[in-house]
Amino acid sequence: MRHLLTLRETSAIDIRYLLDTAETLKEILARPVKKVPTLRGRAMITLFYENSTRTRTSFELAAKFMSAEAINIAVAQSSVAKGESLKDSLLTLQALKADCIVMRHSVSGTPEFAAELLKHTSIVNAGDGRHEHPTQGLLDMLTMREIKGRLEGLEVAIVGDIAHSRVARSNIWGLTKMGAKVRLVGPRTLLPPDADRLPVKVYDNLAKGLDGADVVNVLRLQTERMERGLLPSLREYSRLFGISPQSLKYAAPDALVLHPGPMNRGVEISADVADGKFGIHAAIEEQVTNGIAVRMATLYALMGVSSDSEG
């Protein structure tokens, strides 16, 4: 692997390799001294054109725990603010000898552009528009596999604002490649227009969509969507599609609840579910920890390829 751009274009073999490697590397996070020397002398630069705290911090810690140098470009204060083009920014970071650029951009497909442009630097997509967020997909899958013991045959319901969600897309492609079955559940206005071309079942009714689900992956309701008239009110959304101890009864008895964060408690997920009350199995903090592990695995996989050995 030279880049991690999408899970759609990552093979099942590579996905399994990344998950297995992440599972192994997770042990380092339990040590009193969380550091291995493997990526000594390598540099990762994060280039985020959109806000992010957890993803960027997670990548930075992943690099540091593996002994790589981690540098963050604050785009708002950088030469981008002086009008530098994306192309020139990327070429500059390559010339600064970055081994890997982790990028987030509001325009879908930007990481592919970067990967085609740069010959000596690996690109990791940390979220591009509504397109994909592959490491989030991987950490969701790692958490499911860890807790459910498998991905194959797992019934996974993705609930909420799917149309605008790159997390949903990475989940869909990654999970179906690994043999899980995916359903999308949400109001019609928030379901993707191309849903019929995705390998999923689609429900606009929560009870039907959750029926027998082993995993319920709850997406953040991006409240800015409301202003565009896609939702009548938060209260109605919460009543019809919010995940609460009551609505969770439609799912399988030991259903696992995930949420990529940040959560709107009381909107798409109730506080009782988020906190795992009443024996509900929510693994939202575990997802965050697993996020570091999959990013360590990603950096290990990409930086471990000698740059002469592949074009």
Place this chain on the structure above:
Amino acid sequence: MSDSQNDSDDVVQVMDSDDIRRALTRIAHEVVEKNHGAQNIVLVGILTRGAPLAERLSKLLFQIENIPVPVGKLDIGLYRDDYGTSRSPISLAPSDIPVDITGKTIVLVDEVMFTGRTVRAAIAALLDMGRPANIQLAVLLDRGHRELPIRADFVGKNLPTSRNEYIQVRLKEIDGEDRVVIRKAKGDAQ
């Protein structure tokens, strides 16, 4: 002595299952003798084939000293000195050392000692996990060609080799049989 079970003429058996058993038994006695018992010892097998050898040594130590000696397994993938030189990164396996190694006498166990680079990586890995009182090294075979100033404390068999020979240790737990063969690398065979 040609090996009849293999179709290649370049394979020679150098240890059979009795030889392996006797070598491990002697190593177990030497470990006890050097450490005046087995109280503070943790056996750590380097994956893959060091792990079953460490298990066997633990059983032998129990027979000799009547003390259960903890056994761990160690993957050295993250500590190799050749990361980034191959086409694809090396697969990692989970390490599992069930006890705190700080203050313990660690006996590292590997099947073949060659350049010493694996042992160097294993020592680095252990030191990241704690501060053992000391680290000793037990190997079933020492084939020479050291590239680092590292030596084994316990050696099952010294086996002078040329660099283009390949030592294959086969163990019941992994390969279904106990034996050690030496073979010429494919490019040099004939």
